[in-house]
Amino acid sequence: MGKEYNISKATGRCAACERELAAGEAYLATVIEAGDDLERRDYCTSCRPPGEATGDALAAWRSRVPQPQDKRKVFVDDDVLVSFFERLADAEDPAKVNFRFVLALVLMRKKRLVYDGRRTDETGRDVWRMHFRGDESTCEVTDPNMDEQKIAEVSEQLGQIMETDL
Ligand SMILES: [Zn+2]
Known part of the structure; x- marks a missing residue:
């Protein structure tokens, strides 16, 4: 691990x-x-x-800051997630690669990112080719091959730091 x-x-x-x-x-x-x-x-x-x-x-x-009677979760605009995703583009650190992959899954579910296919890069890593809806340029996302439980853990962490439901 x-x-x-x-x-x-x-x-x-x-x-x-x-x-x-x-x-x-x-x-x-x-x-x-x-x-x-x-x-x-x-x-x-x-x-x-x-x-x-x-x-x-x-x-x-x-x-x-929510009023005491409100629930803790707040609304975070999708554009914030998009720029978070983009700012992690050059990340090599495994934990950041995990975060970026989970952000890609979230943005796919929100229909902002579209999956185009996958390839294996020169170092043997799985890489997803994707594009943003309305923008033809390709962006690549390293697939760290997490299992479902790990993905759930990482999205829980992201949701916690942003205090939102992803
Ligand atoms: Zn202050």
């Missing part, structure tokens, strides 16, 4: 000023690389005003 990703979940605090985010408050959610790990970092609107570039974040989206 490859090493597991260490993923930090949302802390409920602004990563810059460390203030606790209040119920109903708008904030910027980001997922960044911290060494070999993925880290969730949220920012209040004073520290990261709306419209500011999101820099090196693998994923970033505007969200709002």
Whole structure:
């Protein structure tokens, strides 16, 4: 088994000023690389005003702290998943390759990505050829040959860091 990703979940605090985010408050959610790990970092609107570039974040989206009576899961726009997928394009790390593959499955289910076929590359890895609907250019996705249980685990991890149902 490859090493597991260490993923930090949302802390409920602004990563810059460390203030606790209040119920109903708008904030910027980001997922960044911290060494070999993925880290969730949220920012209040004073520290990261709306419209500011999101820099090196693998994923970033505007969200709002749920009211206590609401369920924890939030809605994340598909475009956030698309850019997360694209920013992992050059990833070689096995855990990131797993994440990217699971994102591809999610985007396929959401009918954003279309499967075109597969090939074996020069190093013997399975590679899926895919394209985005409405865009003819091919993108390739390494198939890490996970079993169903591993796929479920990885999508659970992704859902946790993004606090959403994938
Ligand atoms: Zn702040």
